Amino acid sequence: MTVNVVVPGLSDRQRAELEALPGADQMRFHSLLDVETLTAAPHFDLESLLDRAREELATLGRVDAIVAHWDFPTSILVPILAMENSIPSPSLKSFLTCEHKYWSRLMQAEAVPECVPDFAAFDPFDDDPLSGIEVAFPFWVKPVKSHSSQLGFEIHDADEFYEAVAQIRREITVIGDAFNQALGMVDLPPEIERFSGNSCLAEQIISGRQVAPEGSMYRGEFITHGVFDMRKSSNGLTFDRLDYPAGSVGDELIARMLDVSERYLRHIGFDNGCFNVEFMWDDEIDKLWVIEVNTRISQSHSELFLRVDGTSNHEYAIDVALGRRPEPGSRRGPYRMASKCLLGRADDGVVTSTPTQHDLARLRAEEPGCTVEVDVQPGDRLSELPNQDPYRYVLATVYVGGQEVDDLEQAYERASELLPFTFE
Secondary structure, eight states: OOEEEEEETOOHHHHHHHHTSTTGGGEEEEEESOHHHHHSOSSOOHHHHHHHHHHHHHTTSOOOEEOOOSOTTHHHHHHHHHHHTTOOOOOHHHHHHHHSHHHHHHHHHHHOGGGOOOEEEEOTTSSSGGGGOOSOSSEEEEESSOSTTTTOEEEOSHHHHHHHHHHHHHHTHHHHHHHHHHHTTSOOOHHHHTSOTTOEEEEEOOOSEEEEEEEEEETTEEEEEEEEEEEEOTTSSSEEEEEESOOSSOHHHHHHHHHHHHHHHHHHTOOSEEEEEEEEEETTTTEEEEEEEESSOOHHHHHHHHHHHSSOTHHHHHHHHTTOOOOOOOOOSSOSEEEEEEEEESSOOBEEEOOOHHHHHHHHHHSTTOEEEEOOOTTOBGGGSSSOBTTBEEEEEEEEEESSHHHHHHHHHHHHHHSOOEEO
């Protein structure tokens, strides 16, 4: 029997990846809403999106699985629609517990207190929001709900704090208002009722190597899909590469990360869903920190799983949504290691030219198996692109494979040299 798998905001690339999965001939993939609506709208209204999604689902007749690949609001639509259609999914409350950064920190402090940095919630619209923050400078400031590091700032003094707060006040409601609609659907603890979706978090700055396990909870069983190195850029604020499998830390530390992840997810009652957790390890003092917990597979991992394991994590997400146990870890791909490389620029500007087909062909000739996604086009002003972090604009994404980490580093360097962009 053909099963109907629904993917909100299904992109052409995602469809191609899904249709290449084992058993895809027994599945029919349906997009729900569209990418633009779910990722780049100037403002989100959760109730309106839910109404439209329900109308589209009703035309399918039978829905067997709903899988999320995008951040909010997609990440919240899925548990709501899954519950309404009797499809396996974590509860909405467990999703919100992870996605509300302050709520997540409070739960981490209960379940894994040894891994939680100093933090404090504050209302950016208060007359004097700095007065209630006891975290010492320097610290990070971020909304309790955002994505792609938007409205995240490293703060060194009061002047920088109030400059950041001014921008946050102008932009936070784009996501915060819709997030409040989601929060209104569950019973909130008193400490969370005080800090709405338009609130912020101040957090101690931590340092070290960043590593991210991905996995799933399936009927109470904790399953690991894989573990990734997140390689920082020279400024220490953004990332150049994501490598799989992680090689910068040993098996003992990975086991600690997985233990922390499992303890937290069990504590909040997260089950029948996928996750990825970002960690920071300060090797000088052997301190492990939780950065954040995400309630889905990472699309950034998909191509890397395919190159190393021979199948993507889309398969694992669909298995869980269909009520089947995922079976990761086959290592049947053509490479021992793979990397997602980001080519970026720190300064704003208008794109005047991008790599030509000749440039792309030359890179592929030097790095067989390399694939490139150019993320900008002539005429784009970088500061107007959606979902960019404050410290780097992404120009292109390059996927490479290799047998050793040196192969990945070499491919990244050659991509940076051979893919030219110009600006005015």
